[in-house]
Amino acid sequence: MLINRSRIRTIAGAGLLVTAAMFATACQNSDDTSSGSGDSSASAEATAKATNGAETGKDGGSGSSGGSSDAKDKGGQDGSGADTGNGERGKVGQACGANDISWSTRSETQAGGYILVIAKAKPGITCTLPAALPTVAFGSDGTQAGPAEQAVGPAITLGKGTTAYAGVNPKTTNGNGGKELDSIIVGIGDEDPNPVSLPVGTITVDKPIVTNWHTSAADAVPFGGTDQ
DSSP: OOOOHHHHHHHHHHHHHHHHHHHHHHHHHHHHHHHHHHHHHHHHHHHHHHHHHHHHHHHHHHHHHHHHHHHHHHHHHHHSSEEOSSSOEEOOOOBOOGGGEEEEEEEEOGGGOEEEEEEEEOTTOOEEEOSSOOEEEETTTTEEOEESSSSOOOOEEEOTTOEEEEEEESBOBSSSOOEEEEEEEEESSTTOSSOEEEEEEEEEEBSOEEOOOBSSGGGOOOOOOOBO
């Protein structure tokens, strides 16, 4: 049997071409797979970096917010209150005015007789009576009570459960002189814009005196001041 050598060469050549084509395809697929894997790794790395950056930014923002809050709190603590003189600050309360107070009086027999002035803050109000003598005046001529004590007392904060008392002796002389009145005028200091008139019954006024404010009625007795 005769074999056509020309045909054999043709078939062999065709086989080599097919083999070469298959090898090239395999190499290309390997490169694509490698490239895809590299791209995935790069993408994963970029995502991780972005996440870490976001977390870092978040933490930094939180720290800034915390710092702002701390500064605000410190500023609020440092900036409020009044200097007490020892490097600390004390709370500043509302100073009482006569219209912040519910007033009443009653007559007492101790020390020759006197008028007890009773002061309570109105509901919902907390205020401070200053460390100063109450202002107590009598009649249209402006006769004013002098001090019954040698020094003024401490400031008193009026609020729920706290009452202040002051004792007024309208007549400290033994003579028959004086003027008769049935009310007294009370204010928180000479500059109080809203002094109040309090009924006290008929009294004789001559060289009157008044105590400091006290939180106990027993301490508000106006001893002394009698003119012999």
